[in-house]
Amino acid sequence: MSPTKVLFFGATGYVGGCALTKIFLDRKGDEEVTVLARNPQKAEKLEKYGVKTVIGDLRNAELVEKLVSESDIVINIADSWDTGIAKSILNGLKKRFEATGTRPVYFYETGIGALIDDARGNVLSDVIWDDTNVEQMASIEPDAIHRAADLAVINADEEGYCRAYLIMPSAIWGKPQTKLVEDGIQNPHSVPVPTHANIMFDIGHAGVAGKGISQWCHIEVNDLASLWVTVYDAVRADPDGTRVGHGADGYYIAENGQFTWMQFGEACGKALHAVDPSKSETVSSYTPEEEAKHPMVRIWGSNARAVSNHARNLGWKPLKTVDDFLGSVLSEMERWMKDGMPLESQLAQMSSR
Incomplete structure (x- = not known):
């Protein structure tokens, strides 16, 4: 019996490295895994773990379409913004279906940013998004x-040439428990703490948007990896896509509780003071000038409250x-500072959340 061909995008990323490890490297299945990697040195290291690699970039439409068209399962934890990349992947999936008559499976990581409002820290929304409520999830604003x-992914599923599953993480945090981090292959840093720390070091204090009463959900990165395993295994056990x-109906929100932005701001303030006693741990609202300089803080003042019923x-x-x-x-914050405060990789990740 020929192996199941899996194509993996995002293997060296903060989340992707954890998912690759937990689904494929920590156990042996019938899959033949190919990873698209930009860095030849990291690709060489990855091959020692038993995966194949192709050197290239997701924006190489011809390469991506070809690789996807040769795959039974595609996992994309690298980009959830670029509609050009989405088109290349979907074109490849369609070619695979036309060549085999079997719908390939597409796992795609989107982000809870699709659910945010414009509360700016001053409103606690009563909207709780439920990923098993198809009508509610379909009401997400088209410009979110x-x-x-x-929508391109969902439409492809509806057209019948792939089966698509959309993993939707909330604020991701924590230290990846993988050998890929130890080997220098995987990015070990989250998005929320480094981006906040960068702003705090720039403006000199811990801050919140408005009153800080709006709420988001959180998910620890290794818990997120376990969700990936749960969904992946369930899908593999459901070849007809009926269960x-x-x-x-394919959103899988990843969350384990909600926090207010004031709670997070206070934790950041204490951390800031601990690493630099000259700075106060007191949290204050961002000024209009600070918000203009760091527009990301408006997102950090939104609501994104949700429950992950599908995965549970x-x-x-x-x-x-x-x-x-x-x-x-x-x-x-201490790990991030010890590693030289590599903010660029964190900001790049925002393009896939």
Whole structure:
């Protein structure tokens, strides 16, 4: 029996490295895994783990379409914004279907940014997004973050040439527990703490948008990887696609509780003072000038409240709580500073959240 051909995008990223490890490297299945990598040195290291690699970039449409057209399963944890990349992947999936008569499977990581409002820290929304509520998820605004690419993926599923599953993480944090980090292959840093730390070091204090009463959800990165395993295994056990929701019913939110931006700001303030006692741990609202200089803070003042019923119904059990998240801010900031404060990689990740 020929192996199941898997194509993986984003293997060296903060989330992608964890998912690759937990789904494929920590266990042996029938899959033949190929990774697209930009860095030849990292590609060489990856091959020692038993995966194949191709040197290239997601923006090489011809290469991406060809690789996808040769694959049974495609996992994209690299980009959820670029509609050009989405088109290349979907074209490849369509070619695969036309050549084999079997719908290839597409796992695609989007982001909870698609659910945000414009509360600017001053409103606690009563809207709780439920990923099993198809009608509610379909009501996401067409101009929301990620939405154009999400809709292209959902439409491809509805057209019948692939089965699509959309993983939607919330604020991701924590230290990846993988050998890929130890080998210098995987980015070890999250997005929330480094981006906030960069702003705090620039303006000299911990801040929040408005009153800081708006809420987001959180998910620890290794818990997110376990969600990936849960969904992947459920889909592999459902070859006809009749039991595990896909397409419009294929959102899998990743969360394990909610926090206010004031709670996060206070944790950041304490961490800031701990690493630089000359700075106060007091949290104050961003000024209009600070918001203009760092427009990201408007996102950090939004609401994105949700429940991950889909994955929990499949047996997923996340472990890390909101208290764990808030308690991790200092150690995460210290790790980031120890590694030279590599903000560029964190900001790049925002393009896939």
